[in-house]
Amino acid sequence: xxxxxxxxxxxxxxxxxxxxxxxxxxxxxxxxxxxxxxxxxxxxxxxxxxxxxxxxxxxxxxxxxxxxxxxxxxxxxxxxxxxxxxxxxxxxxxxxxxxxxxxxxxxxxxxxxxxxxxxxxxxxxxxxxxxxxxxxxxxxxxxxxxxxxxxxxxxxxxxxxxxxxxxxxxxxxxxxxxxxxxxxxxxxxxxxxxxxxxxxxxxxxxxxxxxxxxxxxxxxxxxxxxxxxxxxxxxxxxxxxxxxxxxxxxxxxxxxxxxxxxxxxxxxxxxxxxxxxxxxxxxxxxxxxxxxxxxxxxxxxxxxxxxxxxxxxxxxxxxxxxxxxxxxxxxxxxxxxxxx
Amino acid sequence: xxxxxxxxxxxxxxxxxxxxxxxxxxxxxxxxxxxxxxxxxxxxxxxxxxxxxxxxxxxxxxxxxxxxxxxxxxxxxxxxxxxxxxxxxxxxxxxxxxxxxxxxxxxxxxxxxxxxxxxxxxxxxxxxxxxxxxxxxxxxxxxxxxxxxxxxxxxxxxxxxxxxxxxxxxxxxxxxxxxxxxxxxxxxxxxxxxxxxxxxxxxxxxxxxxxxxxxxxxxxxxxxxxxxxxxxxxxxxxxxxxxxxxxxxxxxxxxxxxxxxxxxxxxxxxxxxxxxxxxxxxxxxxxxxxxxxxxxxxxxxxxxxxxxxxxxxxxxxxxxxxxxxxxxxxxxxxxxxxxx
DNA sequence: CTGAAAGCGCTTACAG
DNA sequence: CTGAAAGCGCTTACAG
Numbered sequence: 001x002x003x004x005x006x007x008x009x010x011x012x013x014x015x016x017x018x019x020x021x022x023x024x025x026x027x028x029x030x031x032x033x034x035x036x037x038x039x040x041x042x043x044x045x046x047x048x049x050x051x052x053x054x055x056x057x058x059x060x061x062x063x064x065x066x067x068x069x070x071x072x073x074x075x076x077x078x079x080x081x082x083x084x085x086x087x088x089x090x091x092x093x094x095x096x097x098x099x100x101x102x103x104x105x106x107x108x109x110x111x112x113x114x115x116x117x118x119x120x121x122x123x124x125x126x127x128x129x130x131x132x133x134x135x136x137x138x139x140x141x142x143x144x145x146x147x148x149x150x151x152x153x154x155x156x157x158x159x160x161x162x163x164x165x166x167x168x169x170x171x172x173x174x175x176x177x178x179x180x181x182x183x184x185x186x187x188x189x190x191x192x193x194x195x196x197x198x199x200x201x202x203x204x205x206x207x208x209x210x211x212x213x214x215x216x217x218x219x220x221x222x223x224x225x226x227x228x229x230x231x232x233x234x235x236x237x238x239x240x241x242x243x244x245x246x247x248x249x250x251x252x253x254x255x256x257x258x259x260x261x262x263x264x265x266x267x268x269x270x271x272x273x274x275x276x277x278x279x280x281x282x283x284x285x286x287x288x289x290x291x292x293x294x295x296x297x298x299x300x301x302x303x304x305x306x307x308x309x310x311x312x313x314x315x316x317x318x319x320x321x322x323x324x325x326x327x328x329x330x331x332x333x334x335x336x337x338x339x340x
Numbered sequence: 341x342x343x344x345x346x347x348x349x350x351x352x353x354x355x356x357x358x359x360x361x362x363x364x365x366x367x368x369x370x371x372x373x374x375x376x377x378x379x380x381x382x383x384x385x386x387x388x389x390x391x392x393x394x395x396x397x398x399x400x401x402x403x404x405x406x407x408x409x410x411x412x413x414x415x416x417x418x419x420x421x422x423x424x425x426x427x428x429x430x431x432x433x434x435x436x437x438x439x440x441x442x443x444x445x446x447x448x449x450x451x452x453x454x455x456x457x458x459x460x461x462x463x464x465x466x467x468x469x470x471x472x473x474x475x476x477x478x479x480x481x482x483x484x485x486x487x488x489x490x491x492x493x494x495x496x497x498x499x500x501x502x503x504x505x506x507x508x509x510x511x512x513x514x515x516x517x518x519x520x521x522x523x524x525x526x527x528x529x530x531x532x533x534x535x536x537x538x539x540x541x542x543x544x545x546x547x548x549x550x551x552x553x554x555x556x557x558x559x560x561x562x563x564x565x566x567x568x569x570x571x572x573x574x575x576x577x578x579x580x581x582x583x584x585x586x587x588x589x590x591x592x593x594x595x596x597x598x599x600x601x602x603x604x605x606x607x608x609x610x611x612x613x614x615x616x617x618x619x620x621x622x623x624x625x626x627x628x629x630x631x632x633x634x635x636x637x638x639x640x641x642x643x644x645x646x647x648x649x650x651x652x653x654x655x656x657x658x659x660x661x662x663x664x665x666x667x668x669x670x671x672x673x674x675x676x677x678x679x680x
Numbered sequence: 681c682t683g684a685a686a687g688c689g690c691t692t693a694c695a696g
Numbered sequence: 697c698t699g700a701a702a703g704c705g706c707t708t709a710c711a712g
Contacts, residue, residue, distance in 0.1 A: 004459070006705060017683045022707060032681060047487065049459035053402065054705035057393035057688050064443075064462075082627070085425045092446050101462065103404075104444045106432050119344070119389035121689095122404075122441065147387065232631065261631050268633065287422070291572065291601050293608065293633045346689060357699045362691060372697060394689035397704045461705095 005046040013046075014039050025050065062124055065100045065314060066117035067091055070107035070130035070137075081230055081258065082286040083303070084129055087154065090307025091127060098311060100124075118149050125150035125314045133198050150317045152310050156200040157325050164317060165325045166309045170201050173299040173330035174208025177253055177281045180297065182216050184338050186251035186279055189213065190224040192238040192263055193255020199229075202255040205283060209253055223247060228259050235262025243270050250278055251338075257282035257289045257298055264292060264337070279338040283330075294336035301330055345386040353386075354379050365390065402464055405440045405654060406457035407431055410447035410470035410477075421570055421598065422626040423643070424469055427494065430647025431467060438651060440464075458489050465490035465654045473538045492654045494646065496540040497665050504657065505665045506649045510541050513639040513670035514548025517593055517621045520637065522556045524678050526591035526619055529553065530564040532578040532603055533595020539569075542595040545623060549593055563587060568599050575602025583610050590618055591678075597622035597629045597638055604632060604677070619678040623670075634676035641670055 007025070011018040016035060023031045024039035031039075042048075056062045069084060088104065095102045103123055107130070117123035126144070128151055130137075138158070144151055145162050152164045181189050193199070195206035210220045224247065228238040235254055242249065243266065252267075254260025260282030267274050274280055274294060282289060285300035306328060313323035347365070351358040356375060363371045364379035371379075382388075396402045409424060428444070435442045443463055447470070457463035466484070468491055470477075478498070484491055485502050492504045521529050533539070535546035550560045564587065568578040575594055582589065583606065592607075594600025600622030607614050614620055614634060622629060625640035646668060653663035 008705085018706085019683060019685090019708080020681085022705095023682090026707085030681060035681085047459065049456050049461075051397070051705050052460045052462045053393045053397035054461075054688090055707070057391070057397055057690085058705080058707045060688070062393070082422065082425075085422075085429070088428075088444075089425075089446070092444055096445065101457075102444050104428075104432055104442050106429070106436065116389050117441075119387070120392045121394075122392045265631070288628045288631060291605070291628060292631060348689085358690085359692080359699060359701095360697085362689095363698090366691085370697065375697085391689050394704090395691070397706085398689080398691045400704070 005043075005048045006051070007048075009046065010039060010042050010048060013042050056121065060121070062122060063100050064103060064123045065095055065125055065127060065311065066103040066105060066123035067127045067129060068105050068107050070128070081256075082288065083230075083256070083284045083301070086286065086303045087129060087307055090304045091129075091311060092307075093304075094308045094311035098315060100311070100315070119147075124318045125152075127151065127310050127314055128153040130154075134200050135198050150314065152314045152317065152323075154306065154310060156204055157327070158200075163325075164313055164323055166306060166313060167201070167325075167327060168299075168301045168306075168330050169327050170204035170330075171208045171211075173283060173301075174205035174253075175212045176208070176330065176332050177205075177283065177297075177299050178209045178212035179216070180332060180334070181251040181253065181279055181281060181338060182212065182218065184251075184279055186338075187218060188221075188224065188249040189218075189251040189253055190226065190242055190247070190249045191253050191255065192226050192228045192235055192242075192259050194227045194229065195225055205253075205255050224249060228255065228262075230256040230258050232258045232262040232265070235259030236266045237262070239263035239266035240270075243267070243272070252278060252280045254280065254282045257284045257286045257296060260296055260298070260337075261288065261292055264296075275337050275339040281338060285331075285333050289333070290335065292337075297335045297337045298333050299330040300333045302328060345383075345388045346391070347388075349386065350379060350382050350388060353382050396461065400461070402462060403440055404443060404463045405435055405465055405467060405651065406443040406445060406463035407467045407469060408445050408447050410468070421596075422628065423570075423596070423624045423641070426626065426643045427469055427647055430644045431469075431651060432647075433644075434648045434651035438655060440651070440655070459487075464658045465492075467491065467650050467654055468493040470494075474540050475538050490654065490657045492650050492657065492663075494650060496544055497667070498540075503665075504653055504663055506646060506653060507541070507665075507667060508639075508641045508646075508670050509667045510544035510670075511548045511551075513623060513641075514545035514593075515552045516548070516670065516672050517545075517623065517637075517639050518549045518552035519556070520672060520674070521591040521593065521619055521621060521678060522552065522558065524591075524619055526678075527558060528561075528564065528589040529558075529591040529593055530566065530582055530587070530589045531593050531595065532566050532568045532575055532582075532599050534567045534569065535565055545593075545595050564589060568595065568602075570596040570598050572598045572602040572605070575599030576606045577602070579603035579606035580610075583607070583612070592618060592620045594620065594622045597624040597626045597636060600636055600638070600677075601628065601632055604636070615677050615679040621678060625671075625673050629673070630675065632677075636677045637675045638673050639670040640673050642668060 007021045011021045024036040193202040226238040228234040252263050282296050282298040285298045289296040316323040347358050347361045351361045364376040495507050533542040566578040568574040592603050622636050622638040625638045629636040656663040
């Protein structure tokens, strides 16, 4: 077994210089059609592939994007939020389509971020995706920004011009879901999910919820908001609290599908019928949402589009352009968890 | 803004040669403690990161693994099998723990594989993960093997010594699930899933199913096996076929959880009670399996362990060792879909 | 259209 | 323990 072919081997066989080989393989217009074809044929024959380390070193670009998925360290290892997993899928595809490779890395928010993919020249830019306490997270964003790292993030707008975000219109989405419940005749809608600056996306959804209640002349009852993070167990716990406090409510708005699904489980275990006694809506439209019984009415975040926009914006940044923060609409997916 | 620091900048500031800087940063024992500390302090101060392109080019290794996730091209873009997604999670973690970066790429089986990560020196080896028609797939495996590419794959053993696989004991898992149904008093167990060489893992599960039936003096009825691929809709369709043919059955073994979940939906839509009239089991133990109502009894494939073994075996291969194909046990997860 | 040459930023054998 | 030098395999300005 011989070692891998280099451009010199091809040059030798083709009877041209190595520079010409390099040009031919990159389809440079500077090279004669015939020469190019001959070189490419030989390259193919030898199963030659350009050494990316050498070419990246020379050109100072890697054509690679790094995806940093960070999670709340309290989470179980195996419990990756399916919403982000689906985002990962669409980002992978979007990268492939644009000719970029994708490095994936899971971060624990507690650690120092392993965010040096760009510094080490392994990637031309970063996509940040995740959940967890936003307050901790913001410092890191600022630091990255100061180091002139190219990055875009998924999430609520952070009111910093230098930081490019892509996110859903959580305020309107929250409004939309709450209004749907109200139109179904529900008057006492509980909100399950954190509603603080630590979780800005949930907070926006909560604000939308409050606006919808107010617009429909319903009062916002603080005891109907129970904190929960985006895992099923947490939604379950929050709903149990609600039930055990003997509060009166006829609908639950889970700040994410996982929360809503946990809440449904709690309701069912307590013999409370969904949707007859309590209607439930979620947020995200993860795949599971259509498999639950009843199937969950929710606000769809278009992960395919989101992945594309994240990648497009990052590539624009890398090219020195100035993409702006993007807000995407959510879509009401009506299923069976609110009655017919 | 000045350009990125190189090892020469550090050498200049530290008053040593660039070679010494390189040694100091790699913690070479050849360098004086004091010198090393000084160099490292300056590196830190300048936020210096070793250029991976340069070092990989020089050392001829990238400390990167590429994960190729291939899918059946008939699948909807957004429908990535959650089982593989969870595997992806554990592989990511296992890589990080071993000091490898991870490149992720989705392949369409129809295309030529973009499997040149190793040839282009972007990765030291490949992990293959996926589903789809195995017959098409096998040619590619052989080709990779002939090119001396370092790779390991998830799946049933392929009886080729040169190809290292990691997979679950599908034969025993299939036996286990079927026996569980039989012990619950079920006599007419249907199997939903392909049972051909095109889907070797399903085939093994089917063989386990047949063995269990035979061992318990039940006959294998070919009309109770209906083809299905691992998506919910396909399981739904298969169960509908079964129902509409008016066949008598009191249990369904879905070759994967997604199939089983689709089957449960079909049963429920036809007013057939699970588990009272028909018990259902799946295979995989994806997260959704515990959220369905009733929660799905299934065979757990330990994705965390699987990810670690895949990564360990691949690293062994890269180091020139000879890891062997590994068969992992499945675990019966009893939930509510088979009655109490 | 083509070739000779410089240089990307490291690592490491060699010499001291 | 340290330094000068070679070389990993490309890309591209420069000269023709």
